[in-house]
Amino acid sequence: MKIGYLACAFGRHRVDQDAIRRVTGGVVARCGRCSTPLEQVAPNYWEVQQVRDAGLSHRLR
Ligand SMILES: [Zn+2]
Secondary structure, eight states: OHHHHHHHHTTOOOBOGGGOEEETTEEEEEBTTTOOEEEEEETTEEEEOOOOOHHHHHHHO
């Protein structure tokens, strides 16, 4: 299973389609392998969420 995390370490996260959520101002999801929060910045293009909003993270759980 560590091979997946290795890919994540290089930024190749795998978006969990079941974790996609629409929020104010965009679409967020989580990596299916390492649970890193991701946000959609363009169709089919995801970036790791940079925000440190504890309140928002809490709501997503
Ligand atoms: Zn990942």
